[in-house]
Amino acid sequence: MNIIELTKRQDIILEIVKNEGPITGEQIAEKLNLTRATLRPDLAILTMAGYLDARPRVGYFYSGKSGPQLLGDLARKKLVKDFKALPVIIKESSSVYDAVCTLFLEDVGTLYVSNDQGHLAGVVSRKDLLRAMLGKQKIEDIPVNIIMSRMPNIVVCFLEDSIYEVAKKLINNQIDSIPVVREVKAGDRQAYEIIGRVTKTTVTKAFVEIAGDQPV
Numbered sequence: 001m002n003i004i005e006l007t008k009r010q011d012i013i014l015e016i017v018k019n020e021g022p023i024t025g026e027q028i029a030e031k032l033n034l035t036r037a038t039l040r041p042d043l044a045i046l047t048m049a050g051y052l053d054a055r056p057r058v059g060y061f062y063s064g065k066s067g068p069q070l071l072g073d074l075a076r077k078k079l080v081k082d083f084k085a086l087p088v089i090i091k092e093s094s095s096v097y098d099a100v101c102t103l104f105l106e107d108v109g110t111l112y113v114s115n116d117q118g119h120l121a122g123v124v125s126r127k128d129l130l131r132a133m134l135g136k137q138k139i140e141d142i143p144v145n146i147i148m149s150r151m152p153n154i155v156v157c158f159l160e161d162s163i164y165e166v167a168k169k170l171i172n173n174q175i176d177s178i179p180v181v182r183e184v185k186a187g188d189r190q191a192y193e194i195i196g197r198v199t200k201t202t203v204t205k206a207f208v209e210i211a212g213d214q215p216v
């Protein structure tokens with residue numbers, strides 16, 4: 001189902017409901033000289049896509065939502081838990097050299113850094129690593145925890161967050177990647193266990209899925 005392009009008949013149904021709703025399926029069918037059965041798939045599509053609302057024993061009425069609003073609704077329904085990728089994690093004692101190798105081996109742009117307890121300590125991006133390589137010091141001798149962005153300044157997200165919220169965080173913080181985390185207790189402090197990764201690619205995938213309505 002494509003939320004932007006409706007068939008001619010769906011457009012006509014939408015107009016009828018807009019002008020005359022609430023109206024039953026039976027009444028719409030009569031107006032169009034069609035059977036209720038013929039109309040059923042169209043009504044199902046219009047309802048699922050959010051253009052129409054249906055109430056038992058009342059009928060169909062127009063939801064009043066525009067295409068962009070519906071797109072927003074769909075984006076808010078796509079959740080991190082359904083799109084997240086596996087995180088690529090290195091220890092904070094790893095060297096910048098190790099980090100660069102991992103970046104290439106795992107084919108990612110950002111690495112998440114864990115502390116001795118296995119909790120999120122920081123993030124290193126491509127540019128963080130390039131910057132470290134410009135210095136005089138040998139990259140085998142620089143631990144990543146010297147150059148990483150660190151907690152508590154790491155932007156994180158949770159399984160139940162929507163892809164829309166993630167997209168906003170990526171844009172507002174000008175970053176490419178956000179670790180998906182679960183809160184855990186570490187003594188009396190709050191810490192994060194790293195359970196996934198969402199990136200600009202994740203958001204693009206969700207967008208393509210919304211537009212084409214099939215998994216990519």
Ligand code: ADP
Pocket residue numbers: 110123124125126127128148149153154155156174175176177178179
């Ligand atoms: P790059 O710098 O390689 O283009 P980013 O735009 O993702 O990649 O990173 C920009 C800066 O933000 C880097 O210094 C990086 O460490 C930091 N950063 C990346 N992701 C996060 C995050 N989720 N939370 C906080 N800081 C981050």
